[in-house]
Amino acid sequence: MDHGFGIIGTGDIAAVHARAIGTIANAHLAGVTDIVRDKARAFGEQFNCNVFDSASALVNSPEIETVCICTPSGTHLEPALLAIDAGRHCIIEKPLEVTVNRCRTIIEAAKKKNVLVAGIFPMRFLDINMEVRKAVESGRFGKMIMGDVYVKWFRSQTYYDQVKWRGDPEISGGGAVMNQAIHSVDLLRWMMGEVKEVSAFSAMLGHHDLDVEDTAVATLRFENGALGVIEASTAVFPGSYKRMEILGTGGSVITEEETIVKWEFSEESDLDNEIRLRFSGEETVGGGVTDPKAIKDTGHIRQISDMVEALETGRPLVIDAEEAAKAVEIIEAIYKSARTGMTVSL
Ligand SMILES: NC(=O)c1ccc[n+]([C@@H]2O[C@H](COP(=O)([O-])OP(=O)(O)OC[C@H]3O[C@@H](n4cnc5c(N)ncnc54)[C@H](O)[C@@H]3O)[C@@H](O)[C@H]2O)c1
CATH class of the missing domain: 3.40.50.720 (NAD(P)-binding Rossmann-like Domain)
Known part of the structure; x- marks a missing residue:
């Protein structure tokens, strides 16, 4: 059909x-x-x-x-x-x-x-992130200790001035966290599980006349007891690749976009070397570090295919609305904490 x-x-x-x-x-x-x-x-x-x-x-x-x-x-x-x-x-x-x-x-x-x-959260459909998730599901990290994501990008003042909604909290919902780092917030939750508590600061440091943050840091406690950090900015020149660190008593994985920086487990598997080679860096595209249009189509192709498959087979979607809303819930808690100076429970 x-x-x-x-x-x-x-x-x-x-x-x-x-x-x-x-x-x-x-x-x-x-x-x-x-x-x-x-x-x-x-x-x-x-x-x-x-x-x-x-x-x-x-x-x-x-x-x-x-x-x-x-x-x-x-x-x-x-x-x-x-x-x-x-x-x-x-x-x-x-x-x-x-x-x-x-x-x-x-x-x-x-x-x-x-x-x-x-x-839409296309990063979940990328091979590298699916490999990390497989390692999480098979318990290779042992006890989860820390989960961190860093999205330190650069967007010029013109980026905000030319498209007004990006600086308007009613329409954008927020700045560097809601608009840019949300992909990594979703990924972190997918790897680490639900967030229990959040404590955050946010600021407008490198732009002017915006009502949204261009920089934020949040510390997290996950329901499994692990701790974590989310750092987001659109004010740091020239910007860096998105980074994720998933760390446990049994292993550590660090990725930057679609490159593996570290993939080490206390119990090495036959496939680990292959995975390290496969994600050694050739595939990495800017990922929006400085250019908001530098997005590969792969994630969207797979996510739209997921809808087609769900329609044809009756199986559930990989990311339904309920699942997608969880990242918004975490970010709302980050903003509330930054606003009130209090730790926020989810
Ligand atoms: N997945 C990603 O990597 C990614 C990247 C960029 C943007 N986005 C998201 O996509 C959405 C759009 O972002 P964009 O950068 O394409 O914005 P944009 O401003 O370039 O485009 C939005 C378009 O919607 C139109 N529009 C506004 N209100 C409308 C309405 N009520 N009915 C019909 N059309 C309407 C505008 O005229 C405009 O053409 C945002 O939610 C943004 O967060 C996702």
């Missing part, structure tokens, strides 16, 4: 969705829409698909089974509800929405209508 996709919001990330859909044999991009008509028209020409006059026309098109929501973060809810009410499945860009309450509204609506909603 061929699966028809629609896209609401034809900005930067929409092109990744369109290209990804184009690579999937039994899927096609049926149509797009944007509140800026000319943008939608140009996008429709580029990707050779219908252009709808409104989100409501798009979601009611019989050709469209799944709607990709690619509008600014704090405007995911309304088009998502339109699509869900029309009985369409959704793939919603990160963050699912900018508050836990808005996420819950999406989750409840999807449950009522019995439709699938996926939250």
